[in-house]
Amino acid sequence: MLFHVKMTVNLPLDMDPALAARLKSDEKQLAQRLQHEGIWRHLWRIAGHYANYSVFDVPSVEALHDTLMQLPLFPYMAIEIDGLCRHPSSVHSDDR
Numbered sequence: 001m002l003f004h005v006k007m008t009v010n011l012p013l014d015m016d017p018a019l020a021a022r023l024k025s026d027e028k029q030l031a032q033r034l035q036h037e038g039i040w041r042h043l044w045r046i047a048g049h050y051a052n053y054s055v056f057d058v059p060s061v062e063a064l065h066d067t068l069m070q071l072p073l074f075p076y077m078a079i080e081i082d083g084l085c086r087h088p089s090s091v092h093s094d095d096r
């Protein structure tokens, strides 16, 4: 199942810079692992925002929830999710 996910990160202004750096580094490591595993299919920065548009390929809504909750920055994110299905006019029949 494919899901379009918008993540907006809001780190507290008074967060310890070392903690922020560690969370970002841990987040990058997990994000890259999930991309290599084919779970995090797309990751795009939204220009001008500390936010991204992503596409996840997971077996269920529960799997998406569990994946997002693992993210080190999860406690500081506002997340919006839309489920995706094939558009009848799409020419890409081989893509899930």
Ligand SMILES: O=C(O)C[C@H]1C=CC(=O)O1
Binding pocket: 007, 009, 024, 027, 028, 029, 031, 043, 050, 051, 052, 073
């Ligand atoms: O930077 C972000 O958009 C937040 C998050 C998503 C991947 C990652 O490395 O950090």
